[in-house]
Structure formats: C-alpha cells, structure tokens
Amino acid sequence: MSLLPQRVNRFVTTQKRVAITFDDGPDPRFTQPLLELLAQHNALATFFVRGSNVAAHPALAGRMQAAGHELGIHGWHHASLRWSTRCQVQQEIRRTRDALATCGVTKVDLFRPPYMRMGWGAVLEVAAQNLVLVGQSWKTHDYHAPSVEWLVKRVVSKTRPGDILIFHDGGGDRSLTLKALEQILPQLVEQGICFCTIHQMMAKKPTR
Ligand SMILES: [Zn+2]
Numbered sequence: 001m002s003l004l005p006q007r008v009n010r011f012v013t014t015q016k017r018v019a020i021t022f023d024d025g026p027d028p029r030f031t032q033p034l035l036e037l038l039a040q041h042n043a044l045a046t047f048f049v050r051g052s053n054v055a056a057h058p059a060l061a062g063r064m065q066a067a068g069h070e071l072g073i074h075g076w077h078h079a080s081l082r083w084s085t086r087c088q089v090q091q092e093i094r095r096t097r098d099a100l101a102t103c104g105v106t107k108v109d110l111f112r113p114p115y116m117r118m119g120w121g122a123v124l125e126v127a128a129q130n131l132v133l134v135g136q137s138w139k140t141h142d143y144h145a146p147s148v149e150w151l152v153k154r155v156v157s158k159t160r161p162g163d164i165l166i167f168h169d170g171g172g173d174r175s176l177t178l179k180a181l182e183q184i185l186p187q188l189v190e191q192g193i194c195f196c197t198i199h200q201m202m203a204k205k206p207t208r
Pocket residue numbers: 023024074078114115171
C-alpha cells in the first residue's frame with residue numbers, strides 16, 4: 001500500500017465522456033432540481049457530500065444513489081484538513097460514512113477534501129482507507145461566476161473529453177450554477193458528450 005492516496009484530475013479517453021461532480025450538498029433548494037435536470041439529459045454525476053448535510057437531508061442522498069449517481073466524501077462540516085490530525089480526519093470520514101450508511105449508501109471510496117487542502121494527517125488517513133482523491137481538470141469558478149452567460153460560455157468552450165469538472169449544489173445560493181447547467185448540459189449533449197460517474201470513467205486510464 002502506498003503512503004500517498006491515488007489521485008485523479010482527468011482521464012485519458014477516446015470517448016466523449018466527461019465527469020461532472022458537485023460539492024457541498026445536499027441542499028434541498030438546489031439538489032432536488034439538479035437531480036431532475038440531470039435526469040432530463042440522461043446525465044450521471046458524482047456528488048461529494050458534506051456529512052452534516054446528509055444527516056440533515058437523508059432522503060436526498062438516497063435519491064442520488066437510486067438515480068444512479070455516485071457519492072463521495074467531502075468531510076463532515078467542511079473544515080479545512082490542512083492542519084488536522086489523522087485522528088480528526090478519521091472522525092470526519094467516519095461520521096460522514098455513518099450518515100451515508102443510514103441512507104443506504106455503503107460503498108464509498110471517493111474523497112475530495114474541503115478547499116482541496118490536506119496536511120499530512122489527511123494524506124495518511126485517506127491513503128490508509130484506500131480512498132481515491134478526486135480533483136478537477138480546471139476550475140469552472142461556478143461559485144463566483146459573474147453571470148449565467150459567463151459560466152455557460154466558459155464551461156461549454158473549455159470542456160474536453162476526459163475532464164473532471166466541479167460545480168456546487170450546496171454551501172450557499174447555487175441558483176446561478178443551476179441556471180447555467182440548464183444551458184450547459186443540453187449544449188454539451190448536442191456535441192455528443194456523455195456525462196459519467198467517476199467510477200465509470202475509472203474504467204479508463206486515469207492521469208494526474
Ligand atoms: Zn466544498
């Protein structure tokens with residue numbers, strides 16, 4: 001076993017496949033309409049959930065899994081893991097796993113640290129638990145996009161096969177992200193892009 005966790009930021013693929021991922025949810029204001037939008041476009045996604053939000057809205061996590069989406073861990077309450085001890089990280093992960101298990105989500109092996117920051121305590125614990133670190137190919141900047149149009153144009157023009165993209169369905173007002181996705185998804189589907197989960201993409205060779 002390596003001391004460093006496996007990490008993926010993009011995939012090498014000859015197929016027009018893209019992994020869209022969502023952080024900070026679930027939040028009933030945005031996650032529920034997002035699930036409906038994804039279904040409309042036959043898009044599967046990966047949700048990196050906050051454990052405390054799962055505990056507050058357990059039905060939503062169950063709905064994600066039932067719809068074929070994948071769930072990964074984004075910490076319990078979104079504390080930075082930069083200076084956390086291994087024991088603290090273990091607790092963050094265990095509490096989130098427990099919350100997910102009560103919703104019937106038991107196979108969880110994907111992790112994304114809050115703010116993408118990890119100190120050695122987190123690195124060692126994530127590796128010991130065999131969790132795969134899921135990064136991003138480039139930043140969508142959805143959480144501080146100046147307008148819907150700006151975000152649509154940025155994402156549609158920059159997306160390439162094999163990309164991993166991060167959007168947010170919680171942690172604040174995500175209505176701009178949702179409105180942009182209403183245009184982004186059909187435009188990329190029109191280009192022949194298929195939206196897949198991280199594990200569907202991992203059948204292909206990952207790169208750093
Ligand atoms: Zn986050």
